[in-house]
Amino acid sequence: MIGLATSIGRGLRGKLGDWGWSARLLGALLLHLGACLRRFVLVREQIFFLGNRSLSLIGVSGLFVGFVLALQGYYTLQRYGSAEAVGLLVALSLVRELGPVVTALLFAGRAGTSLTAEIGLMKAGEQLAAMEMMAVDPVKRVLAPRFWGGVIAMPFLAAVFSAVGILGGWLVAVPLIGIDAGSFWSQMQGGVDVWADVGNGVIKSVVFGFTVTFIALLQGYNCKPTPEGVSAATTRTVVMASLATLGLDFVLTAMMFSI
Amino acid sequence: MQKSRHDVWVGLFVLIGAAAVLFLALKAGNLLSLNFDETYTVITKFDNIGGLKPRAAVKSAGVVVGRVESIGFDDKSYQARVVLQLQKKFAFPKDSSAKILTSGLLGEQYIGLEAGAEEKNLAAGDVISQTQSAVVLENLISQFLYSKAADSGAPAAAAAPASGAKK
Numbered sequence: 067m068i069g070l071a072t073s074i075g076r077g078l079r080g081k082l083g084d085w086g087w088s089a090r091l092l093g094a095l096l097l098h099l100g101a102c103l104r105r106f107v108l109v110r111e112q113i114f115f116l117g118n119r120s121l122s123l124i125g126v127s128g129l130f131v132g133f134v135l136a137l138q139g140y141y142t143l144q145r146y147g148s149a150e151a152v153g154l155l156v157a158l159s160l161v162r163e164l165g166p167v168v169t170a171l172l173f174a175g176r177a178g179t180s181l182t183a184e185i186g187l188m189k190a191g192e193q194l195a196a197m198e199m200m201a202v203d204p205v206k207r208v209l210a211p212r213f214w215g216g217v218i219a220m221p222f223l224a225a226v227f228s229a230v231g232i233l234g235g236w237l238v239a240v241p242l243i244g245i246d247a248g249s250f251w252s253q254m255q256g257g258v259d260v261w262a263d264v265g266n267g268v269i270k271s272v273v274f275g276f277t278v279t280f281i282a283l284l285q286g287y288n289c290k291p292t293p294e295g296v297s298a299a300t301t302r303t304v305v306m307a308s309l310a311t312l313g314l315d316f317v318l319t320a321m322m323f324s325i
Numbered sequence: 326m327q328k329s330r331h332d333v334w335v336g337l338f339v340l341i342g343a344a345a346v347l348f349l350a351l352k353a354g355n356l357l358s359l360n361f362d363e364t365y366t367v368i369t370k371f372d373n374i375g376g377l378k379p380r381a382a383v384k385s386a387g388v389v390v391g392r393v394e395s396i397g398f399d400d401k402s403y404q405a406r407v408v409l410q411l412q413k414k415f416a417f418p419k420d421s422s423a424k425i426l427t428s429g430l431l432g433e434q435y436i437g438l439e440a441g442a443e444e445k446n447l448a449a450g451d452v453i454s455q456t457q458s459a460v461v462l463e464n465l466i467s468q469f470l471y472s473k474a475a476d477s478g479a480p481a482a483a484a485a486p487a488s489g490a491k492k
Binding site for chain 2: 110113114221226228230251256258263264
């Protein structure tokens with residue numbers, strides 16, 4: 067009986083400690099924004115690594131998601147004789163939901179895992195400990211630039227995803243299916259609101275950028291410094307970042323669009 | 326500031342992202358139709374607004390001259406109270422009339438303004454008194470059925486429902 071109580075207490079204390087540690091790490095990362103802006107070259111390197119290198123993956127995925135949305139949307143809409151609305155359907159689904167969410171999932175897989183593995187290996191190779199020995203704060207020098215690089219890169223990637231997806235939808239709808247180009251665009255422009263749809267999509271992608279990058283860095287910084295530990299942390303990054311993205315997406319959608 | 330060999334590519338990345346946002350706002354969204362022109366508000370009352378929504382267009386001769394700002398219910402006259410925002414550069418006579426129209430057969434509804442003949446123009450806060458309600462499909466169908474039944478029935482009985490339906 068006492069053993070059970072002890073284990074519950076230890077578990078709870080451990081969890082609370084983890085949460086507090088994570089929150090302090092997040093606070094430190096946010097506070098180091100000023101230092102990052104002063105040495106922006108570090109952030110720029112990370113934008114290159116996280117953003118530019120993900121661009122081709124995001125672009126190709128967006129193109130194909132746009133293709134499929136237009137084909138499937140046309141299949142349903144032509145039953146109701148409103149095939150011209152396919153442009154509106156593609157644009158709204160991409161800008162409001164699929165753009166930010168799919169980009170965040172791909173970003174977790176493409177960039178988040180590499181962040182976790184990089185930090186985890188630095189920890190396993192005791193590079194982070196060596197930095198501390200030289201009175202260099204690894205959170206400030208290594209983690210913060212990666213964090214802000216990811217946060218900056220993510221909204222741009224999501225915007226590229228949506229824009230390329232709309233172009234892909236246009237490619238399928240107008241030249242392939244033969245929908246009138248004028249009504250394709252005018253239906254879209256009539257139904258997509260700049261602030262309510264595009265603006266909220268951008269807000270979503272910023273939130274996902276914070277979430278995915280932070281989870282990746284946390285898992286890397288927190289992992290066991292062994293090969294198994296790094297591999298487990300990388301897996302946890304993908305699982306937790308994907309679940310957090312989908313869960314947050316529901317909350318954000320409910321807050322933004324339900325009123 | 327330190328230079329890095331990736332500067333060009335990072336710059337390009339940011340430019341591509343900004344271009345994508347701009348594309349979404351201008352080509353997919355309706356930023357171009359958003360205007361920051363000065364407007365004045367005019368109030369209209371309708372017996373039935375059908376499916377009219379806030380932000381719907383107000384058109385005169387087919388050209389957008391304003392937007393529906395808000396829709397409320399007036400519990401004194403039991404009518405819908407629709408507040409219109411008209412662009413300041415367009416002035417309309419005081420006796421202009423407003424009606425709710427539908428673009429296409431099943432398209433979205435908008436307000437059509439028809440200019441009157443009076444010398445004085447509408448000022449901010451004025452009420453347009455001549456209005457015509459939205460066409461409700463159910464009423465239209467029941468009118469049609471009424472007149473059909475009347476036509477097939479005795480000619481004498483046809484007069485009453487037909488004139489009633491025209492109202």
